[in-house]
Amino acid sequence: xxxxxxxxxxxxxxxxxxxxxxxxxxxxxxxxxxxxxxxxxxxxxxxxxxxxxxxxxxxxxxxxxxxxxxxxxxxxxxxxxxxxxxxxxxxxxxxxxxxxxxxxxxxxxxxxxxxxxxxxxxxxxxxxxxxxxxxxxxxxxxxxxxxxxxxxxxxxxxxxxxxxxxxxxxxxxxxxxxxxxxxxxxxxxxxxxxxxxxxxxxxxxxxxxxxxxxxxxxxxxxxxxxxxxxxxxxxxxxxxxxxxxxxxxxxxxxxxxxxxxxxxxxxxxxxxxxxxxxxxxxxxxxxxxx
Amino acid sequence: xxxxxxxxxxxxxxxxxxxxxxxxxxxxxxxxxxxxxxxxxxxxxxxxxxxxxxxxxxxxxxxxxxxxxxxxxxxxxxxxxxxxxxxxxxxxxxxxxxxxxxxxxxxxxxxxxxxxxxxxxxxxxxxxxxxxxxxxxxxxxxxxxxxxxxxxxxxxxxxxxxxxxxxxxxxxxxxxxxxxxxxxxxxxxxxxxxxxxxxxxxxxxxxxxxxxxxxxxxxxxxxxxxxxxxxxxxxxxxxxxxxxxxxxxxxxxxxxxxxxxxxxxxxxxxxxxxxxxxxxxxxxxxxxxxxxxxxxxxxxxxxxxxx
Numbered sequence: 268x269x270x271x272x273x274x275x276x277x278x279x280x281x282x283x284x285x286x287x288x289x290x291x292x293x294x295x296x297x298x299x300x301x302x303x304x305x306x307x308x309x310x311x312x313x314x315x316x317x318x319x320x321x322x323x324x325x326x327x328x329x330x331x332x333x334x335x336x337x338x339x340x341x342x343x344x345x346x347x348x349x350x351x352x353x354x355x356x357x358x359x360x361x362x363x364x365x366x367x368x369x370x371x372x373x374x375x376x377x378x379x380x381x382x383x384x385x386x387x388x389x390x391x392x393x394x395x396x397x398x399x400x401x402x403x404x405x406x407x408x409x410x411x412x413x414x415x416x417x418x419x420x421x422x423x424x425x426x427x428x429x430x431x432x433x434x435x436x437x438x439x440x441x442x443x444x445x446x447x448x449x450x451x452x453x454x455x456x457x458x459x460x461x462x463x464x465x466x467x468x469x470x471x472x473x474x475x476x477x478x479x480x481x482x483x484x485x486x487x488x489x490x491x492x493x494x495x496x497x498x499x500x501x502x503x504x505x506x507x508x509x510x511x512x513x514x515x516x517x518x519x520x521x522x523x524x525x526x527x528x529x530x531x532x533x534x535x536x537x538x539x540x541x542x543x544x545x546x547x548x549x550x551x552x553x554x555x556x557x
Numbered sequence: 558x559x560x561x562x563x564x565x566x567x568x569x570x571x572x573x574x575x576x577x578x579x580x581x582x583x584x585x586x587x588x589x590x591x592x593x594x595x596x597x598x599x600x601x602x603x604x605x606x607x608x609x610x611x612x613x614x615x616x617x618x619x620x621x622x623x624x625x626x627x628x629x630x631x632x633x634x635x636x637x638x639x640x641x642x643x644x645x646x647x648x649x650x651x652x653x654x655x656x657x658x659x660x661x662x663x664x665x666x667x668x669x670x671x672x673x674x675x676x677x678x679x680x681x682x683x684x685x686x687x688x689x690x691x692x693x694x695x696x697x698x699x700x701x702x703x704x705x706x707x708x709x710x711x712x713x714x715x716x717x718x719x720x721x722x723x724x725x726x727x728x729x730x731x732x733x734x735x736x737x738x739x740x741x742x743x744x745x746x747x748x749x750x751x752x753x754x755x756x757x758x759x760x761x762x763x764x765x766x767x768x769x770x771x772x773x774x775x776x777x778x779x780x781x782x783x784x785x786x787x788x789x790x791x792x793x794x795x796x797x798x799x800x801x802x803x804x805x806x807x808x809x810x811x812x813x814x815x816x817x818x819x820x821x822x823x824x825x826x827x828x829x830x831x832x833x834x835x836x837x838x839x840x841x842x843x844x845x846x847x848x849x850x851x852x853x854x855x856x857x858x859x860x861x862x863x864x
Binding site (some may be wrong): 333334337338350435436437440 | 711749757763764
């Protein structure tokens with residue numbers, strides 16, 4: 268096996284091993300970052316929902332307190348405001364969603380779906396559980412959901428949700444008397460559930476990984492070719508010439524040309540040593556003949 | 558829930574409202590704090606343009622345009638908002654130095670009343686031709702249409718008494734709606750009728766903002782527009798008799814105006830007290846018999862006896 272082939276094979280093997288490790292680590296890091304980004308998005312959405320709820324409770328509800336006596340305005344309900352806020356957001360980011368999934372809601376659109384009811388019941392059965400993160404398949408592909416329990420934290424909630432007789436007549440006129448009553452203070456009645464599509468972030472990670480891999484392969488090809496050219500011109504070709512001259516001299520061809528090698532590398536030193544050896548040999552042969 | 562005695566006391570008070578005359582005085586009892594569109598003020602026998610900061614006096618009638626609205630604030634803290642095409646007659650109100658109570662008659666349209674935190678126990682009295690309402694501390698919307706009078710109690714509670722014919726008082730509580738059509742009893746409902754809500758000025762859904770303190774000492778005299786025509790005064794002149802006391806004296810001078818006089822005469826059946834003013838000759842005492850005639854009668858009688 269020729270030297271250049273041996274060296275090339277060794278270099279290729281080492282590079283492939285290093286590239287595989289680098290690719291694996293890079294892929295893992297990119298996926299981990301993508302998931303962290305998805306979680307961060309979910310967190311921001313959850314906090315935004317809480318901010319809207321807080322804003323509604325502290326600023327909007329007092330302003331509408333009188334108007335509610337004339338006509339029930341769902342805009343005064345924190346859950347409604349949070350949902351409306353995200354409905355506007357969904358016009359641009361349709362795969363993102365927020366829901367205050369409730370087992371016994373006043374507004375039918377808040378009623379928990381099956382998988383949401385499971386989450387609510389987990390919170391109801393495990394009071395210590397404050398957050399739940401998971402993945403599920405939805406119409407938007409793989410989706411990460413983040414859920415937090417929704418307890419009846421204030422007696423003011425019970426003004427509308429304890430029993431029918433205590434509820435504002437305008438609310439009854441709008442939603443009827445069938446749902447949204449019988450809530451108890453501190454009872455978990457639902458869950459805030461944020462859903463964030465994973466596909467976008469994962470696809471972005473895969474795209475980045477693909478570019479990284481292409482760069483790795485490109486770099487390997489470039490390095491391999493550069494190494495090959497350098498090995499051939501700096502080593503292989505000079506060694507072949509030197510070997511050729513040595514062959515001719517060994518066969519008694521004392522007229523073989525001098526091996527000219529510029530530079531001060533190991534092969535140049537070898538050529539100079541070979542030149543001196545050849546001169547000594549020619550001189551010795553001339554002495555024997557004379 | 559009010560006791561029977563309390564209801565009786567309130568009914569007595571409402572009867573007082575129903576019979577009390579309105580006497581005009583020069584003392585300001587409140588102020589116009591908001592005018593949107595145009596508002597007019599019938600004061601004495603003249604019509605003025607009401608502006609923000611115009612003072613209000615007893616016996617004034619304030620009217621809003623369409624579209625338009627106004628807010629009045631009385632010295633006792635009562636805030637009254639008028640909807641479009643509405644007219645109230647200030648029977649009485651608490652002057653800064655006095656102790657009477659605010660009593661209003663809504664001639665037509667919409668008003669929202671907030672008695673304010675300073676309201677005394679007897680609050681305000683507001684009446685239409687068929688219904689009178691007395692409040693303590695309360696906020697309410699009152700509407701008068703040709704067919705009926707409606708009231709929605711936003712907060713507090715009120716006592717409503719049917720007038721013409723008078724019927725037993727009814728308590729209308731926070732969030733309740735009461736209605737009375739002529740000759741029918743008062744009906745009370747918990748739910749607000751959609752028709753009432755859709756017709757009600759939207760601004761009435763909000764609290765009435767107290768503004769009078771901003772304009773303290775900045776009275777803007779209303780601009781005089783004209784002498785009152787019969788059309789300007791007709792709402793008052795045709796009120797139930799118990800609220801008309803003092804109106805003859807108030808508008809008597811306008812009988813010099815031929816059109817006013819003719820209109821009064823044409824509608825005399827609705828305000829017969831004007832007959833004495835318009836046709837005083839009917840009310841002259843019969844002429845005393847002549848002295849010579851008496852003597853002749855006596856003489857002829859004497860002669861007859863002697864024969």
